[in-house]
Every structure is written in structure tokens, then in C-alpha cells.
Amino acid sequence: MLLVDKPQKWTSFDVVKKVRxxxxxxxxxxxxxxxxxxxxxxxxxxxxxxKKIDAYQAQMKAYSGTMxxxxxxxxxxxxxxxxxxxxxxxxxxxxILGEAASFVGEIEQLPPMYSAVKVEGQRxxxxxxxGKEIERKLRTVTVHRFTIxxxxxxxxxxxxxxxxxxxxRTLAHDLGQRLQCGAYLTALRRTAIxxxxxxxxxxxxxxxxxxxxLNAASSGKESAGDRRQPS
Numbered sequence: 001m002l003l004v005d006k007p008q009k010w011t012s013f014d015v016v017k018k019v020r021x022x023x024x025x026x027x028x029x030x031x032x033x034x035x036x037x038x039x040x041x042x043x044x045x046x047x048x049x050x051k052k053i054d055a056y057q058a059q060m061k062a063y064s065g066t067m068x069x070x071x072x073x074x075x076x077x078x079x080x081x082x083x084x085x086x087x088x089x090x091x092x093x094x095x096i097l098g099e100a101a102s103f104v105g106e107i108e109q110l111p112p113m114y115s116a117v118k119v120e121g122q123r124x125x126x127x128x129x130x131g132k133e134i135e136r137k138l139r140t141v142t143v144h145r146f147t148i149x150x151x152x153x154x155x156x157x158x159x160x161x162x163x164x165x166x167x168x169r170t171l172a173h174d175l176g177q178r179l180q181c182g183a184y185l186t187a188l189r190r191t192a193i194x195x196x197x198x199x200x201x202x203x204x205x206x207x208x209x210x211x212x213x214l215n216a217a218s219s220g221k222e223s224a225g226d227r228r229q230p231s
Contacts (some may be wrong), residue, residue, distance in 0.1 A: 001042075001044070001045050001046075001049050001052070002040045002043075002044045002045075002046070002202065002207075003041060003042075003043060003045075003196055003198075003200055004018065004019070004041075004042060004044055004201055004202055004203075004204070004207070005039065005041065005042075005198055005201040005202065005203050005204075005207060006034050006038070006039055006041075006042045006105060006190075007039060007203075007204060008037060008038070008039050008130065009036055009037065010015055010036065010204075010211075011036050012033045012034050013028050013030075014060070014091075015030065015042055015044070015204070016028050016029065016030055016044065017069075018204060019044055019207060020143065022208055023046075023207070023211055024108070025046045025047070025095035027046055027047055027050060028044055028045070028046045028050075029044070029045055029046075029047075029050050029053050030042055030043065030053075030096075031043040031044075031045065031052075031053045031054075031057045031058050031193070032056070032061065032164070032193065033054035033099075034190060035077065035079075035169070035188070036079070037077055037078060037079055037185075037187075037188070038188040038189065038190065038191030039188075039189045039190075040063070040176055040188075040189040040191060040198050040201075041190045041191065041192060041193055041196065041197070041198040041201055042201075043056050043193055043196060047218065050067075053215060056194070057164055058164050059164075059193050059194030060162070060192075060193075061161070061162055061164070061166070061190060061192065061193055062159070062160070062161045062190070062191045062192035062193075063159070063160045063161075063162075063168055063188055063189065063190050063191060064149075064157070064158070064159050064160075064188075064189050065156055065157070065158055065159075065160070065168060065172075065185060065186075065187055065188040065189065066156065066157050066158070066185070066186045066187040066188075067155070067156050067158065067172040067175070067176070067183045067185050068154050068155060068183060068184055068185075068186045069084075069088045069091060069153060069154045069156060069176060069181050069182070069183050069191065070086055070088040070154045070180065070181055070182060070183075071083060071084060071086070071182050071183075071184065071221060072173065072176060072182040072183070072184055073083050073084045073184040075112065075169070075184075076112045076167075076169035076170060076171050076172065076173040076184055076185060077172075077184055077185040077186070078184065078186045078200075082181075082184065084180045084183075084190060085181075085186065086182055087181075088091050088153055088154055088181045088190075091153065091179055091181055093151045094147075095179060096151055096175075096179065097148050097149055098155060099175055099178040099179055099203045100146045100147075100148050100158070100175060101146070102178070103143050103146050103171060103174070104143050104144070104145065104146050105142065105143065106141075106142050107140070107142075107143060108138040108139065108140055108141075108142060108143055109138065109139055109167055109170045109171075109174070110136055110138055111136050111139065111159060111167060111170070111171065112167060112169055112170055112173070128163055131157055135195060139165060141162060141163050141165050141166040142161070142162065142163040142166075143160065143161075143162045143163075144161040144162060145159065145160065145161040145170070146158065146160050147159045147160075148186075151155060155186070156183075168188055169184075169185045169188075171183075172184060172185045177185055184215065193207075196217060206216065
């Protein structure tokens with residue numbers, strides 16, 4: 001099991017592919033997808049540990065992020081252009097805090113069209129990129145904590161602790177709808193999965209550097225072994 005700090009603009013599979021090649025391990029999987037624009041903790045498992053992926057996925061996730069009030073986007077984040085801009089001068093901090101508190105507990109979410117959810121065998125994001133929108137089913141998730149950390153309009157910083165399957169992008173979008181001004185995610189970082197913290201994770205560069213050192217050490221031992229062979 002390896003804790004990785006996923007860089008921005010990398011897909012979760014990009015990280016898996018990089019680690020496979022760097023560590024020369026064929027069987028690697030991840031426990032919970034992160035959107036390309038998000039950063040933070042990604043748990044990778046290889047070999048027999050891949051059997052524990054479902055258990056890791058089921059654990060509570062923690063995030064810190066920023067949303068922008070006053071507009072919406074098709075992807076619910078900054079990956080697509082803002083639209084339907086609205087005046088937010090009348091939005092108070094108390095109103096934001098109150099609406100955020102209403103999302104704590106068991107709630108229903110509609111997966112965004114820009115998501116990896118499959119409907120009739122097709123990924124929603126592939127249909128969304130073609131300008132198509134289809135009916136999706138509501139899913140029940142649990143938000144354990146939704147804290148507003150700072151309000152500097154139009155930006156709102158927040159912290160979320162939630163169950164498996166929760167779309168934080170949807171949480172930001174739905175909060176914007178409740179405030180009647182719109183909102184979309186501009187930054188997201190996964191800080192924890194269960195007891196595992198992003199502060200203990202390896203960056204891609206650190207993994208590459210360590211792999212290079214191990215490969216060099218291994219090559220050195222092999223060379224020394226060759227020199228010890230009798231003629």
C-alpha cells in the first residue's frame with residue numbers, strides 16, 4: 001500500500017500508470033478516484049493488497065477546498081467556463097453558514113454529467129463532452145462535517161468530511177442553488193482517507209527519486225556479484 005499526493009491535472013489513472021512504470025509493478029490499483037483538477041491523497045495498492053481496495057474506498061474522506069459564488073459551470077468546477085452569472089452583494093456570511101449546515105447528515109445527490117458514473121454502459125463525462133445530458137439517479141451519501149472556514153466573496157473556503165460516493169463538486173453546486181446565486185468548485189484537496197493523512201503521502205517526484213536510488217543500489221550489488229564470480 002502506498003500513499004500518494006496526486007498532482008493537479010493528473011488523473012487518478014495517470015498516477016497508477018506512473019507508479020506501475022516507476023516501481024516496475026504490474027498490478028496496481030487506486031482506492032477512490034480524484035478529479036484531474038483536485039490534488040491530495042490517493043491510496044494505491046499492489047499485489048495482494050489490491051484485495052483491500054474496497055475497504056479503503058469505504059472509509060470516510062476529508063477534503064479542503066474553495067468554491068466561487070455567483071455563477072455555475074457545466075462540470076460544477078473550473079474545468080468548464082462560468083455561466084449564468086448573478087449578483088452576490090446580498091449574500092451574507094450567516095446565510096452561507098446556515099445553508100452549509102443544512103447539508104450535514106444523510107443527503108441525496110445527483111451525480112454531475114461530468115463524472116465517471118456509467119449509465120447504460122457509457123461514462124457520463126463522454127456524453128457531456130458531446131453536449132448531451134441524460135437522466136441520472138439520485139444517490140444517498142452522508143456528509144459528516146461541512147465547515148465554512150473563510151468567506152472572502154466571491155471565494156468561500158471550506159472543509160468537508162463525507163462518505164464514499166460523495167461529490168464535493170455537487171455539494172458546492174447545490175449550496176449555490178440554495179443561496180440562489182450559483183457556485184462552482186475552484187480548488188479541492190483530499191486531506192485524509194480514514195486514518196491515513198496526505199501529510200504522510202509521497203509526491204510523484206519523491207517516488208521517482210527513491211526508485212532511482214533503489215535501482216542504482218540494485219545495479220551496484222549485481223555488478224559486485226559479477227566481479228565475485230570465479231573465472
